[in-house]
Amino acid sequence: MMHDAPRTGADRALAPRRRDPEGRRRAILTAASELVVEQGAAALTHRAIAARARVPLGSTTQYFASIDELREAALQQLADEIDASLAALEPHAAEIARHPERALDEILEFLNDPRAVHADVALMTSGTTDPRMRPLALRWTDRLIDMLAAHIGRGRATAVAVYLDGATMHAALHDAPLGRDELLRALRGLLDMPD
Amino acid sequence: MMHDAPRTGADRALAPRRRDPEGRRRAILTAASELVVEQGAAALTHRAIAARARVPLGSTTQYFASIDELREAALQQLADEIDASLAALEPHAAEIARHPERALDEILEFLNDPRAVHADVALMTSGTTDPRMRPLALRWTDRLIDMLAAHIGRGRATAVAVYLDGATMHAALHDAPLGRDELLRALRGLLDMPD
Amino acid sequence: MMHDAPRTGADRALAPRRRDPEGRRRAILTAASELVVEQGAAALTHRAIAARARVPLGSTTQYFASIDELREAALQQLADEIDASLAALEPHAAEIARHPERALDEILEFLNDPRAVHADVALMTSGTTDPRMRPLALRWTDRLIDMLAAHIGRGRATAVAVYLDGATMHAALHDAPLGRDELLRALRGLLDMPD
């Protein structure tokens, strides 16, 4: 008589583990975030998420009370990821006026990362449509301004942040982002303006 | 026996008269554009459009083969409207280097017009999600660059356009757009950069 | 090459006519009313109604905006049917004090009609659960009281109505309703009470 072989770790990797709430939740959230990046927050559906996460449909509502909550959590997670990019920029904030090239490397890394760029775009566009998402949409810009304002003044900091939002949209709409030199000259121009 | 009085132009504005294919098509398109501006391109439905246009449901599929085509046409129309804003800017393009204040009035008018701002955001958003919409999304930026490049060089023109895209997103995410002085200083900074 | 034979009236009787909004609506409402009678208002589902009415699922929401609206319409229709029973009683209201037997025939007809009895029960129980249904649930009792009050006084009329509600519940819970004599003696007892 046959009996089921004991499950090994390898089995579980394929068909998501029978009991792993944390992992399930993470899988769902990850799938949702990916879909937001790829198709925008408005296109999220339970079915698409479940399929992407290789999880039964019912699981998506088990872990998130509604599609809105799920969308919000996905955007939240993307915002957290962007925060990491911002953290990488922080050490160079102090000397951005004299040595913008160093901050530039971090900025380019961001603009060259399609996932980061589309995540940011998804956050911004969600904010324009859904007022509840505004704080999330503004978080990165506001934090960047705060970070820079101490060193270059609030006016210049805002100008730089606005320009970078434009550069992000540009990257999302082109195959390649703006070039290093182009960015550098623009940044210098904004840093030279009276505050 | 009563008979219908001949409809006048004024009537038409309310409920497009029968047997006026052009007018009806325009009414549908106008309604669709408004909905895109108000709720984003993803939220378009035949029913909402028909209700807004005060037109029978069947008309929407009569004049446009699919909801995608309708969405595309609505975005097209919004792009055309934005082109008009751009046309207003054109006379001041030549002297933007020396007298950016004059162009500024047109820019502020655009940024203070929520409809224009949200139309632009809808175009950009669509472009980041749907490749077919990219040319439409890029049209305004590209035209602006072309317009300015002749006078201030392509590098500076691009920087200004990128900054203005950022300013548009900013306006869409805040209750009030950037202030006149703020914009002016930033523009001057970008115009002063080496091309 | 084959072509579809033109539909005849007979065809349409089987598979509900292609285009007959009135009939469709009526078929859905009838099916819903039957289900309410058979299973109670709480058990209504779109699927059950569509299956009973031999109509595609989507039709049920085309004609009624929500399941609540559909339930309400079904109860409304049942209430209207009960009103007809009441109308049959009306001619005998004036002489109920001296000749209760005549009214009794109408009452027994009602109590012996399972559909009418269960419809009334469904109305009453809906009223106890859903406040919006209360007016509907009370309509028949209130009308009966008004009808009788003019002739036998409001106190006696209320007592008779209350007793008949009890008799209706009794009929719904037994295979056979109360007997003619039983009813007659009880009615006489209540008619003899001081008002």
Add this chain to the structure above:
Amino acid sequence: MMHDAPRTGADRALAPRRRDPEGRRRAILTAASELVVEQGAAALTHRAIAARARVPLGSTTQYFASIDELREAALQQLADEIDASLAALEPHAAEIARHPERALDEILEFLNDPRAVHADVALMTSGTTDPRMRPLALRWTDRLIDMLAAHIGRGRATAVAVYLDGATMHAALHDAPLGRDELLRALRGLLDMPD
């Protein structure tokens, strides 16, 4: 190292302590009964019961094989509670013919207790819909009839019971039950009828 203090009876009232199968079963049943009273038997769900009883979801299926069994048990319990009301009436049954006022106090107490009234309605409703519930729905009426029949005859007893069912429905559908005098006159009328 801390250890849990032994639970006292007071604790139990809040969250039934572990390893108290009887108490837990009772808590679940009580919660279910309350929900039946408040929302009707059709609205019962495992989740709602578990939340109300402050008990893990799994417990509800542990102690009751299915939601139907749970619903049945809840109705059973409500029927038992009503029996208690009936027991209070019993001492006055013998003299109801000469002194109906004394029985009246008990009846009014019942009619003024929304929980009792709605419990009774829930029982009756279930009985009209689900044949298995009929015996439960009829228990109280039958017992009342038995109780009174010995003293006033079966015909009068039935008439009184039917009237009181009607009075119960009346109470469930109005903010205030029938008045004392109204009830008294009606009872006297029915007691005076020939058996």
Add this chain to the structure above:
DNA sequence: TATGAATGAGTCTTCATTCAT
């Protein structure tokens, strides 16, 4: 041609029930 009824696919959500732990 114009219209809105018709239809089914697909969306969100709830839940009974099972079962791994």
Add this chain to the structure above:
DNA sequence: GATGAATGAAGACTCATTCAT
């Protein structure tokens, strides 16, 4: 036993699209 995660079958509702009229 006890628990809550897992799952899929419904449930309500929306809508693009087709098509009879």
